[in-house]
Amino acid sequence: MDEPARTPNLEFGDAIFTLAPEGLGSAQSALGRTRLRTFIALRWLAVAGQTAAVLFVAFVLKFDVPLAACLAIIAASAWLNVFLSFAFQSQRLTQRWEATVQLAFDTIQLAALVAVTGGLSNPFLLLLVAPVTVAALSLSRTRAVIIALLALGLAAFMPLVSMPLPWFYGQVAELPPMYHIGQFAALAVGVGFFSLSASRVSQDEAKLVRALDAASVVMAREQKISAIGAMSAMTTHELGTPLATIHLVAKELLAEIPKDDPRYEDIALLAEQADRCRAILATIRNAREATDIVHARVPLEALVTESAAPFRGLGVAVEVLVRPGDDADSRPPILNRSPEILHAISAFVENAVSFAETKVTVQASWTLDQIMISVTDDGPGFAQEVLPKLGEPYVSQRSEGQHGGGDMGLGFFIAKTLIERTGGRIATRNQAPPRSGAVVQALWPRAALEASGLD
Template sequence: MDRSRRFAFLRLGVPDVRVRTLVALRWLGIAGQLATLGVVGGLLGFPLPWGPALAAIGASAILNAGLLTLYPRSARLAGREALLHLAFDLVQLGVLVFLTGGLANPFSLLLLVPVTVAATLLSARATISVVLLAVVILIAQWQWALPLPWDGPDFELPQAYRLGILTAEILGIGFLATYAWRISHEGRSQALALAATQAALERETKMSALGSLAAAAAHELGGPLGTITLVARDLAEAIGDDPEFGDDIRLLNQETKRSRDILVDLARRAEGEDPFPSVALAVLLREVAQPYEAQRPIEIATSPEAAAIEVRRSPELLHGLANFVSNAARHAVSQVRLCADIVGDELRVRVEDDGRGFPPALLPELGEPFLGPSRSGSGGTGLGIFIATTLLERTGGLIAFSNAPEGGARVEIRWVRTHIESNDDQGR
């Protein structure tokens, strides 16, 4: 993974916002505020506190200009910095509403906007802070706001009606903030999990491509080594009997011949190999299980028909099955079973352990990323199962999670045989 992608991957787990985005949103808010004051105070002639209102808008414009000056165009704000900026926007809008009637002002509904923006950009804790600040501002509007600018007798809403508006706006802020944060959090989690899956797949693909790399290296090194061999042979003919250098020349010839034989053999083996060769399913299952047999004994039980199926030794298949076997070995008490059989036109592979099994409440959610330690019950995040599920689904597999009747977790992967069998096998 190149450096820019790796840095982007690391940044996915931390909510942040580009300075340019924040500046653009604030300019949009400033333009709307000025337009509203112009229409209400200028065209409609309602009396407004122009001085304090323009001062509040001016403070927002000064902050925006400062951001453009102090930060580069590509800068991002995260954590406390982003929280402070969005809190400022909320307070600034609250001041304008306070000056122009509080909850009696129809534009008090716009206090929902900074909270919703904060919920899409900030962490859960920071979002809660912004929501609490909004509630405090709304209560201040309800109790102490200046009268609504009105062309005629003083306009005063009944206290009960104003209390209803306060309650409605608090509930609206709470609902919208929860909804927006949940959606954005799931999006970030999904992006992070998919990046982790891609990284795992790239690693497996690179390992599988080592054979091709060895062939290329053998061809590239063949030219310089041939030149060295010719020079060494000429030196042996010219000064091979020299008492001082003769032994070194003969050793040089031997080593160049040995190096050439190694490269020829390496190129022959690499060129004859498919990067993802077809192997019998029984062989592939043994390869998957071998690294984890030191943790727990792994029993491999395959029907004769399933064992003989030829499958592509692809990175997705290897890494996906290995993740499930690793998880079973970690949670098993004494043994892991890896079973395969044919049912109708399907190949079915099961990974079972004799541990405590999956928490029943968690079964419908397995395969989703970032379940959280408290929900997973094992201290994990569910990312490993998500990666395995995603990779095996790429091979055409369908994954089902359950608990065995006798106890322990069970993962069953099903493929239609025509989807999993290699083309070479089908063509025989």
């Protein structure tokens, strides 16, 4: 039986695992924390607009408007703003329930104003879309649905309680029931469209922000590791001199003290342990990845080999191929060591190993102008519905037949972001039949990676 096509799942170890409960939780957790001053500013804007509209209709158009009722309803919003401005700091983030209550109040206030000025006959009925849209942008999906249903419910109730549409003195504007039905239908369509659109935009933005945060955590973790490496280099250098002095003094004491002296064995042990410490420091010095000019440069072959090394011996053959392009010299380019590239290529290799049948090939090549690294496996390949969307955070989910279900695409997004940060770009595809498997290619301008100042 053929295996199901895969979707990408790239893990970044502790960095992703640590963020999972909060930073990488559901998109709902990022919503509903709008600042109080935003609600206050929007409400003052509504108060100004409502007041201007009512006064214009009453005194310019000379329509018969229930002016006292309208101004009282508008004043309710103004007094709420005054209370909130004095009772709370405007910079504070509102709790989710606070934002829900405030938007519910705004919906009821606007519906009341529309009801006393004609109800479904009032063309300004469509303004009920405004608080629903704000709710979709700033609240969770459930709370936004509550506000939307509240707006539609109040609109449906208006024919029972609404006052006549303001018109010229002594005249009554009678609109057919079909107009009222059309008004309600237009409101329902507007509420549905704008709430869904705003909710999708808000969800995508929240996912993107969390994905970028995760990429920042990955880089901060790598910078911390690099800092530890630099510190170890400094430590080995600083400890080298006192250890050499201890070793020299111990050797001189051994030359002066006869072997039958009871202190001879202690001094010999001291010299031996000093030698051992020097050997340990030499090992650290040779293995460190400090940021000096020597270790900051690495051949292309060494970079690719280092990226693939952790995934060898896991039951899948990992082959590294490095070869020049048709128009390049045979000497591999020397690159600036890049934590971003190491992380990204390692992530691609890890993903390939997890889906490969028997073999993963990591191939690096170069021309006079470009450097390319590709990771190929012989697994089921990328799912066709996912392939055009690769690089977007949380693009899909694994199918049931694949282990480790959950949100997908975040790791690939992080790796793609790291590649693009270094000046490269990513291309993905499946191998052409009769071969199977996925191919991920990273391509850079050679000048973006090659170390300068080489002899």
